[in-house]
Amino acid sequence: MLSKWMVGLVFLITQNVFATQFPLVLIESFDDAKVVIYVNESDIRNTPSWQPSEGAPPLSLKNLIKDIKIWNKANPEYANATISGFELKPILHHEKQNRWYYLVQMKNVTNGTLDTHYLAVLMNGKVIPAIREPVSYK
Secondary structure (H helix, E strand, O other): OHHHHHHHHHHHHHHHHHHOOOOEEEEEEEOOEEEEEEEOHHHHHOOOOOOHHHOOOOOOHHHHHHHHHHHHHHOHHHOOOEEEEEEEEEOOOOHHHOOEEEEEEEEEEEOOEEEEEEEEEEOOOOEEEEEEOOOOOO
């Protein structure tokens, strides 16, 4: 009887462990910077698919700018940041599902120094902060 409970308990624990979602790690290059983005698989599934040969992307540039401005306002340290460039990129391991996103480079002047940071914007408008990896020294 005890062994049946143990088997059931182990089954429940393993189901909870496997149900935990680990984010997908995207590593991209933008100019000379290496950028790392952590995206949840569920966020990717919730974005519309897009095939470049079928026309404009689901998230227009106008809406991209609007979504970034909203994100900037919610993050006061980036309130004055401006877009200095962007690239349209496929989400690796999801190419067959035609999932794409914008990788956006932002510039911000804080305390007299020019800072650069990066954002990933999914085709449903979700903004995800990206991490710029430091330059390694040899």
